Amino acid sequence: MRVIATAGHVDHGKSTLVRALTGIEPDRWAEEHRRGLTIDLGYAWTTLPSGEQVAFVDVPGHERFIGNMLAGLGPAPAVLLVVAADEGWRPQTTEHLAAVDALGLTRGLVVVTRSDLADPAPALADAAARVGRSSLGGCRAVAVSARTGDGLDELREALDALVTELPAPVVDGRTRLWVDRSFTIRGAGTVVTGTLGEGTISTGDELVLHDASGRERPVTVRGLQSLEQPRDAVAAVARVAVNLRGIAAEEVRRGDLLLTAAAWPTTEQLDVRLAGGVPERLPLHLMVHVGTGAVEARVRPLGGAAVRLTLPQPLPLTAGDRLILRDPGSRRIDGAVVVDADPPPLTRRGAAAVRAQVVARQAGTPSLEQEVERRGAMTVDAALALGAAVLEGERPAANVARHGQWLVSDSAWQLWAGRLREALQHKASRDPLEPTLTLEAARAAADVPDRSLLADLTAYAGLEVRDGRIGTPGHREALPEHVDTALRDLEARLTDQPFAAPEQRELQAFGLGPREVAAAVRAGRLLRLDDDVVLLPTTPARAMRVLAGLPQPFTTSEARVALESTRRTVIPLLEHLDGRGWTRRLDGSHREVRRPR
Known part of the structure; x- marks a missing residue:
C-alpha cells in the first residue's frame, strides 16, 4: 500500500477529487457536510490500474485548520497539491506548499481541478512555476474535472507512476505510529488509527503508548485492520487501525504514539538544521509540528542555520526526523532536520558557536549537485540562496547544466525529453492532421517547470519549434x-x-x-x-x-x-x-x- 496526502487552498476540490478517485466520502463529520467544508482529516482508498493500493489522507484547506492539515501531511511520503482552474493559486496554497517544502517531500503531483469551469492552462503554468522553486520541483501536473471525469484516467496513470518512484519503506526493526484518531467500537474497545511510516505491527504485539505528557504505558494489539479489512500484520507504509487492550479511548489523543517497547529513547532537547537557510530572526518560541503532533518549543539560535529546540515534554525523535516550525504570529513556516537528539549542554562561553559548526558538519548539507539532482531543476536565485557560486557561462557542478536562469540536472533533462517525445507520438497517432503541441501543452506534458527551458529542451530532444508549436522535424510536410x-x-x-x-x-x-x-x-x-x-x-x-x-x-x-x-x-x-x-x-x-x- 502507498499513502498520499492532499494539500491546497480551501474549496479547491480536494475532497471532491478524492471522492471521484475512490468512490469514498472522505468527510466524516455532519458539520463538514452541513458547511461543505473539510474541518478534520479524511481518509479514502482505491486500487490503481497497476493493482497497487493507495490510501489518501484528505486535509482541510482553511487557514483556521492549519494544525489539522499539518497532522495529515506530516506522516505522508507523497502529496497531491490541488489548485482550482477557475480560481488559480491562492494564499493557502502557498502555505500548504511551504509545509510540503518544509517536510522535504520530493514526490507528488500537481492537480488542477475544475477544468470544466475554466481553461486549466494558466493555472497549470502558474503552479509549475511556483512548485518548481520547492522540493516538489519537476513533479508532473495533471488537469482534471471531478464532475465530468475528464482527466481522471490520466491522473490514475500519473498516480501509478508516482507510487513506483516512492522509496521502499523500512518494515523491519522498531515501530513508530503517530496516532491521528482514537475511538471506541462496541464489543472491541479502543481503536486508534494512523499512517504507519516505519516498522510492522502484528496482532498480539506488546507496544507502549507515548502520550502528550511524555508518559508511556504498555498496551497490547488486540486486532488490526487496513482499508477496512482484518489483518494479522500490517507493514509500512500503510493506513492502519489498531484495536488496543489496556487503555481507554479517551486516554489517547492525536499526536500520541505507538512504539516498540524499549526501542525509542526520548528527548526534550534537539539540535536541528533549518532547511530554508539562515533566517533574519527567530522568535523565542515556535510551534513544532512532527508526525501528527504539535508542541510549543523554546528556541535558541546557535549560529547560521543551527538551532537548539527545548520541548515541554520528551518525544521519541531521532536524527534525520523532519520537523515543521511554525510561527502563529507571522504564519511563517520553516522546515528543520533533527541533527542531534541528545545534544550536550551549552555551559561555556562560545559553546553555541562551536556547536553550530558541529551541527553543520553532522548535517551533511547537500552540495549544489545533490540539491539540483533531488529537485530536478532549480532557479539560479534558489541556488544562490543556498550559498552556491553560479557563474554565467560556466557549468556549476558535474551532471548539472545552466539554462538561462535555471539549473537542470542531466537526469531531469533526459526525463523531460523522453516525456516530450512520447507526448508528440501520442498526439500524432491521435490527430495526424495536427501532430504538434503548443508551447504550454509541451511544457505541461514534459513537466518542465518553466517555458523558458523549452527551446533548449526541444533542441536536445531532436525536435523543432515552428509558428509557436513543437513537432518532429519535417512534420509540416507530412500529411495523411x-x-x-x-x-x-x-x-x-x-x-x-x-x-x-x-x-x-x-x-x-x-x-x-x-x-x-x-x-x-x-x-x-x-x-x-x-x-x-x-x-x-x-x-x-x-x-x-x-x-x-x-x-x-x-x-x-x-x-x-x-x-x-x-x-x-x-x-x-x-x-x-x-x-x-x-x-x-x-x-x-x-x-x-x-x-x-
Whole structure:
C-alpha cells in the first residue's frame, strides 16, 4: 500500500477529487457536510490500474485548520497539491506548499481541478512555476474535472507512476505510529488509527503508548485492520487501525504514539538544521509540528542555520526526523532536520558557536549537485540562496547544466525529453492532421517547470519549434495519404484556374474539410487569404505578372477583369499584395504596382 496526502487552498476540490478517485466520502463529520467544508482529516482508498493500493489522507484547506492539515501531511511520503482552474493559486496554497517544502517531500503531483469551469492552462503554468522553486520541483501536473471525469484516467496513470518512484519503506526493526484518531467500537474497545511510516505491527504485539505528557504505558494489539479489512500484520507504509487492550479511548489523543517497547529513547532537547537557510530572526518560541503532533518549543539560535529546540515534554525523535516550525504570529513556516537528539549542554562561553559548526558538519548539507539532482531543476536565485557560486557561462557542478536562469540536472533533462517525445507520438497517432503541441501543452506534458527551458529542451530532444508549436522535424510536410491525394486534385484545378478560389462546397467535394485545409496551409501547400479564400502559394506571384501589364494605376474592377476572377477572391488577394509591399493603395479605388528601385 502507498499513502498520499492532499494539500491546497480551501474549496479547491480536494475532497471532491478524492471522492471521484475512490468512490469514498472522505468527510466524516455532519458539520463538514452541513458547511461543505473539510474541518478534520479524511481518509479514502482505491486500487490503481497497476493493482497497487493507495490510501489518501484528505486535509482541510482553511487557514483556521492549519494544525489539522499539518497532522495529515506530516506522516505522508507523497502529496497531491490541488489548485482550482477557475480560481488559480491562492494564499493557502502557498502555505500548504511551504509545509510540503518544509517536510522535504520530493514526490507528488500537481492537480488542477475544475477544468470544466475554466481553461486549466494558466493555472497549470502558474503552479509549475511556483512548485518548481520547492522540493516538489519537476513533479508532473495533471488537469482534471471531478464532475465530468475528464482527466481522471490520466491522473490514475500519473498516480501509478508516482507510487513506483516512492522509496521502499523500512518494515523491519522498531515501530513508530503517530496516532491521528482514537475511538471506541462496541464489543472491541479502543481503536486508534494512523499512517504507519516505519516498522510492522502484528496482532498480539506488546507496544507502549507515548502520550502528550511524555508518559508511556504498555498496551497490547488486540486486532488490526487496513482499508477496512482484518489483518494479522500490517507493514509500512500503510493506513492502519489498531484495536488496543489496556487503555481507554479517551486516554489517547492525536499526536500520541505507538512504539516498540524499549526501542525509542526520548528527548526534550534537539539540535536541528533549518532547511530554508539562515533566517533574519527567530522568535523565542515556535510551534513544532512532527508526525501528527504539535508542541510549543523554546528556541535558541546557535549560529547560521543551527538551532537548539527545548520541548515541554520528551518525544521519541531521532536524527534525520523532519520537523515543521511554525510561527502563529507571522504564519511563517520553516522546515528543520533533527541533527542531534541528545545534544550536550551549552555551559561555556562560545559553546553555541562551536556547536553550530558541529551541527553543520553532522548535517551533511547537500552540495549544489545533490540539491539540483533531488529537485530536478532549480532557479539560479534558489541556488544562490543556498550559498552556491553560479557563474554565467560556466557549468556549476558535474551532471548539472545552466539554462538561462535555471539549473537542470542531466537526469531531469533526459526525463523531460523522453516525456516530450512520447507526448508528440501520442498526439500524432491521435490527430495526424495536427501532430504538434503548443508551447504550454509541451511544457505541461514534459513537466518542465518553466517555458523558458523549452527551446533548449526541444533542441536536445531532436525536435523543432515552428509558428509557436513543437513537432518532429519535417512534420509540416507530412500529411495523411487521403489529404495528400485530395490536395493534388485541388492543386491541378488551381493550376489551370489560379484565381478562382474554391468555395466551401467545392472543397468538401474534394474531401477537404476545415481541419484538412488548415493542415494543408500549415504544410505550405495552400495559402489562406481570409476565412473563405484559399489559393496556391504561387498565386500572388502569378497575379503580379498580370497586374504589372495593366495601365497604372488600376482599379479593383480592372484587376478583377484582368485576373478573370471575382470580387470575393480579388479583394483579399489585393490586400495580401499590399501587405507584402508588392502593390500600393493610392485611394479608395486605385492601386499601383510598386516598381523596384
